[in-house]
Amino acid sequence: MINEKYIPSEVEAKWQKNWAKEQAFSTEVNRQRPEYYVLEMFPYPSGNLHMGHVRNYSIGDVVARYKKMQGYNVLHPMGWDAFGMPAENAAIKHGVNPADWTWENIANMRRQQHQLGLSYDWDREIATCHVEYYKWTQWMFLLFYEKGLAYKKKATVNWCNECNTVLANEQVVDGCCWRCDSIVVKKELEQWFFKITQYADRLLEDLKDLKGWPDRVKTMQENWIGRSTGAEFSFDVPEISEKISVYTTRQDTVFGVSYVVLAPEHPLVEKLIAGKAEQAAVRAFVDRVRNMSEISRTSSETEKEGVFTGAYAVNPFNGEQVPIWVANYVLVEYGTGAVMGVPAHDQRDWEFAVKYSLPKRLVIQAPNGELATDTMTEAYDGPGKMVNSGEFSEMDNQAGKNAICTWLEQRGIGQRRVNYRLRDWLVSRQRYWGAPIPMIYCDKCGVVPVPKTDLPVTLPQNISFETGSVSPLAKVEEFVNCTCPKCGGAARRETDTMDTFICSSWYYFRYTDPRNTSQPFDSVKANYWMPVDQYIGGVEHAILHLLYARFFTKVLKDAGLINIGEPFKNLLTQGMVIKDGSKMSKSKGNVVSPEEIIAKYGADTARVFILFAAPPERDLEWSDQGVEGAYRFLGRLWRIVGHYADSLVNAPAKYDVNSLDKNGRELRRALHVTIGKVSDAVGERFSFNTAISSIMELVNALYAFKEADANAQPGLIREVVSGLLRLLAPFAPHITEELWHEVIAEGSVHEQAWPEVDLEAVKVDEVEIVLQINGKVRDKIIVPVGLNATELESKAFEQEKVKELLAGKTVVKVISVPQKLVNIVVK
RNA sequence: GCCCGGGUGGCGGAAUGGCAGACGCGGAAGACUCAAAAUCUUUUGUUGGCAACAACGUGGGGGUUCAAGUCCCUUCCCGGGCACCA
Numbered sequence: 001m002i003n004e005k006y007i008p009s010e011v012e013a014k015w016q017k018n019w020a021k022e023q024a025f026s027t028e029v030n031r032q033r034p035e036y037y038v039l040e041m042f043p044y045p046s047g048n049l050h051m052g053h054v055r056n057y058s059i060g061d062v063v064a065r066y067k068k069m070q071g072y073n074v075l076h077p078m079g080w081d082a083f084g085m086p087a088e089n090a091a092i093k094h095g096v097n098p099a100d101w102t103w104e105n106i107a108n109m110r111r112q113q114h115q116l117g118l119s120y121d122w123d124r125e126i127a128t129c130h131v132e133y134y135k136w137t138q139w140m141f142l143l144f145y146e147k148g149l150a151y152k153k154k155a156t157v158n159w160c161n162e163c164n165t166v167l168a169n170e171q172v173v174d175g176c177c178w179r180c181d182s183i184v185v186k187k188e189l190e191q192w193f194f195k196i197t198q199y200a201d202r203l204l205e206d207l208k209d210l211k212g213w214p215d216r217v218k219t220m221q222e223n224w225i226g227r228s229t230g231a232e233f234s235f236d237v238p239e240i241s242e243k244i245s246v247y248t249t250r251q252d253t254v255f256g257v258s259y260v261v262l263a264p265e266h267p268l269v270e271k272l273i274a275g276k277a278e279q280a281a282v283r284a285f286v287d288r289v290r291n292m293s294e295i296s297r298t299s300s301e302t303e304k305e306g307v308f309t310g311a312y313a314v315n316p317f318n319g320e321q322v323p324i325w326v327a328n329y330v331l332v333e334y335g336t337g338a339v340m341g342v343p344a345h346d347q348r349d350w351e352f353a354v355k356y357s358l359p360k361r362l363v364i365q366a367p368n369g370e371l372a373t374d375t376m377t378e379a380y381d382g383p384g385k386m387v388n389s390g391e392f393s394e395m396d397n398q399a400g401k402n403a404i405c406t407w408l409e410q411r412g413i414g415q416r417r418v419n420y421r422l423r424d425w426l427v428s429r430q431r432y433w434g435a436p437i438p439m440i441y442c443d444k445c446g447v448v449p450v451p452k453t454d455l456p457v458t459l460p461q462n463i464s465f466e467t468g469s470v471s472p473l474a475k476v477e478e479f480v481n482c483t484c485p486k487c488g489g490a491a492r493r494e495t496d497t498m499d500t501f502i503c504s505s506w507y508y509f510r511y512t513d514p515r516n517t518s519q520p521f522d523s524v525k526a527n528y529w530m531p532v533d534q535y536i537g538g539v540e541h542a543i544l545h546l547l548y549a550r551f552f553t554k555v556l557k558d559a560g561l562i563n564i565g566e567p568f569k570n571l572l573t574q575g576m577v578i579k580d581g582s583k584m585s586k587s588k589g590n591v592v593s594p595e596e597i598i599a600k601y602g603a604d605t606a607r608v609f610i611l612f613a614a615p616p617e618r619d620l621e622w623s624d625q626g627v628e629g630a631y632r633f634l635g636r637l638w639r640i641v642g643h644y645a646d647s648l649v650n651a652p653a654k655y656d657v658n659s660l661d662k663n664g665r666e667l668r669r670a671l672h673v674t675i676g677k678v679s680d681a682v683g684e685r686f687s688f689n690t691a692i693s694s695i696m697e698l699v700n701a702l703y704a705f706k707e708a709d710a711n712a713q714p715g716l717i718r719e720v721v722s723g724l725l726r727l728l729a730p731f732a733p734h735i736t737e738e739l740w741h742e743v744i745a746e747g748s749v750h751e752q753a754w755p756e757v758d759l760e761a762v763k764v765d766e767v768e769i770v771l772q773i774n775g776k777v778r779d780k781i782i783v784p785v786g787l788n789a790t791e792l793e794s795k796a797f798e799q800e801k802v803k804e805l806l807a808g809k810t811v812v813k814v815i816s817v818p819q820k821l822v823n824i825v826v827k
Numbered sequence: 828g829c830c831c832g833g834g835u836g837g838c839g840g841a842a843u844g845g846c847a848g849a850c851g852c853g854g855a856a857g858a859c860u861c862a863a864a865a866u867c868u869u870u871u872g873u874u875g876g877c878a879a880c881a882a883c884g885u886g887g888g889g890g891u892u893c894a895a896g897u898c899c900c901u902u903c904c905c906g907g908g909c910a911c912c913a
Contacts, residue, residue, distance in 0.1 A: 329911045693850035
């Protein structure tokens with residue numbers, strides 16, 4: 001018997017318990033059915049779900065449930081990105097144990113996820129801080145090391161004073177720390193790196209195959225990788241018997257070089273100025289630039305400044321001596337740390353030359369032939385004909401680029417070169433709460449990897465947290481001191497932990513085989529499920545996580561562990577949840593707590609609202625009244641099904657469709673039109689908002705039917721309600737389950753097949769045709785379906801209103817579109 | 828500066844080149860009620876008109892087309908990404 005009033009808390013708790021008991025969403029490899037892997041980015045266990053999570057999981061849950069009803073074997077797991085700074089900060093601030101803090105947060109957030117009624121296979125839950133997980137993260141590190149992809153080097157690295165640790169380039173946003181926003185400084189440190197640059201080309205190339213990714217994300221990755229092609233060659237510096245190697249993409253302009261510039265950190269600077277009058281000035285300049293912050297140093301707004309070294313280099317193309325400068329706009333990390341200056345054809349060089357009165361020489365003439373350095377006001381970087389370029393003069397500059405390279409290669413003084421903006425991934429962190437890097441330092445044997453059989457390297461408990469610049473693990477004697485696996489002598493452990501982005505770079509593989517104790521995952525299982533068919537998360541990971549995960553996947557493929565090269569086939573980047581015009585945040589005080597909303601309206605309402613209020617990729621404006629609307633809609637559904645409950649329970653499963661009257665046929669048509677619309681919206685377009693609006697229309701149609709026809713055929717009502725509940729089930733899983741159970745059948749609505757359109761039901765025998773005169777709607781007529789253009793036209797001219805409006809006018813043209821409209825053009 | 832998104836009623840948002848504003852919110856009216864809430868029904872782009880109806884209307888300006896929110900050109904505004912990468 002259906003309760004008169006819809007009380008979500010009762011319905012939802014009941015079914016959540018039931019699904020948990022039945023393990024309704026557990027999955028195994030099954031080759032009888034097509035597989036489908038839907039994944040939402042796993043959360044950091046901060047303690048509470050926020051609306052962004054609710055949105056993320058609601059979207060994923062709709063996809064998972066829909067695919068399941070379509071007959072797919074669906075994998076839909078959940079876990080925790082559980083290592084990271086907040087746990088450690090809580091430890092420092094409140095003296096709690098990071099592990100305890102993390103596990104408590106996980107427990108709370110898991111409880112909140114249960115309240116949302118998400119269809120996860122909870123047997124596959126993982127947490128990256130669990131020793132059975134990070135053991136395999138360490139295994140991955142060793143794999144990278146074996147493959148020569150993990151190495152240690154001393155380098156200038158990004159350091160965050162607030163977080164007391166180094167950061168990867170990807171984690172520096174506008175010169176600030178991605179996590180705490182404080183200014184990042186440079187430090188010279190010996191650190192572990194992953195050789196992601198070795199995969200730069202493939203990471204770039206394979207973007208083309210990611211048809212299911214938003215262009216925006218692909219473009220961002222493309223920019224980040226920043227591939228360029230050009231030439232590298234040397235300028236001789238006879239006075240010190242050295243060469244300065246430069247990289248350029250504009251080798252076609254080599255005859256226009258009027259100076260060579262080094263980065264302040266370039267290793268040759270000291271040698272060049274040794275004993276020269278310029279020595280003091282150059283050193284002062286270099287010191288000043290080095291002390292500039294990263295932000296002002298790399299901003300294109302910063303004025304180009306430089307200083308002459310007093311030394312000269314020889315242009316190998318024309319033998320000219322050109323001055324060597326040091327300037328702030330040259331970066332030591334990119335290319336060779338030295339560039340050739342061609343003021344006429346590079347805007348930066350132009351500005352620099354103007355400031356220091358360096359000569360400009362035109363070597364590319366524009367197609368209109370009007371360029372001259374005296375009349376130019378800025379550099380010309382367009383295409384053209386090479387001039388003043390010796391044997392290359394008169395060549396098209398594109399062809400010239402090639403010819404110059406060939407010239408260099410033939411003489412052995414240079415070659416074609418590809419360069420990337422992407423740098424290797426700095427993966428060490430001077431923090432406690434992360435996976436320890438499984439490396440050992442032995443005085444005799446040097447750097448020795450921990451044997452895989454000795455894993456895991458366990459994080460010690462009972463550790464004291466004081467702020468300082470050494471890694472917390474370095475202070476734990478029992479952890480640091482160990483024996484060398486090679487010689488058995490006394491040795492020390494690496495005390496840095498891994499960047500947590502390593503943990504999240506392979507978790508989607510672990511889900512495919514989460515309890516494996518002998519390997520990170522079984523290849524057969526991973527190959528069955530992978531790639532992830534639909535990945536869903538925020539666009540803020542467009543570069544970070546999504547680039548690292550792609551890198552990992554390629555390395556694992558090369559290592560023979562899997563047979564796919566890309567982890568995520570389709571990517572949906574959801575928009576933010578906004579309130580009062582800005583992102584929900586504690587500091588803005590505009591946070592709406594999911595738990596409160598669920599307590600007041602239920603999870604179904606929260607889900608329906610959040611999916612209905614905006615398309616998934618766009619930002620979503622939170623509206624309390626909108627939530628009320630979603631709640632009202634579910635109430636309306638509840639009541640209309642309740643109204644028909646008696647006849648539904650006794651309804652026949654089959655009935656004679658031909659016996660329906662006009663109202664009945666229309667209702668049945670509404671059902672099947674809705675099935676078509678919702679299937680298209682959910683399955684093809686991820687347009688959940690319009691899917692829900694179509695379902696709302698069907699409910700409205702049911703109310704209209706009730707008003708019009710008191711004696712409904714039970715068979716028809718059953719067909720409609722059964723279809724309606726199945727259509728809504730992925731969105732509002734609890735209420736549909738309850739109603740299904742009460743009025744349709746014993747089993748779960750979520751085990752049912754997705755409804756199919758009956759084309760017969762959708763057919764109509766009359767259509768409305770719009771009559772336009774000069775493109776303006778003047779009348780509408782109902783005509784039998786299938787009239788051709790000519791028949792329609794004559795019908796149109798028969799209309800009294802049309803005749804009236806045409807009186808005294810000349811018909812110029814008539815456009816007649818069957819099933820749609822007739823447009824009469826008159827003068 | 829460059830590259831992506833986006834600009835549609837009072838609001839969130841719909842519209843394979845073919846009736847702009849589906850659906851929801853908000854507003855108005857009616858029914859039920861002693862009354863209110865809840866619910867159900869009707870209505871609701873703007874302007875003019877008692878009305879039938881007409882004109883206007885998708886950031887601005889041009890264009891293509893019988894027909895443009897949708898295609899093309901141009902311009903403005905908002906959001907995001909990249910930005911001395913040679």
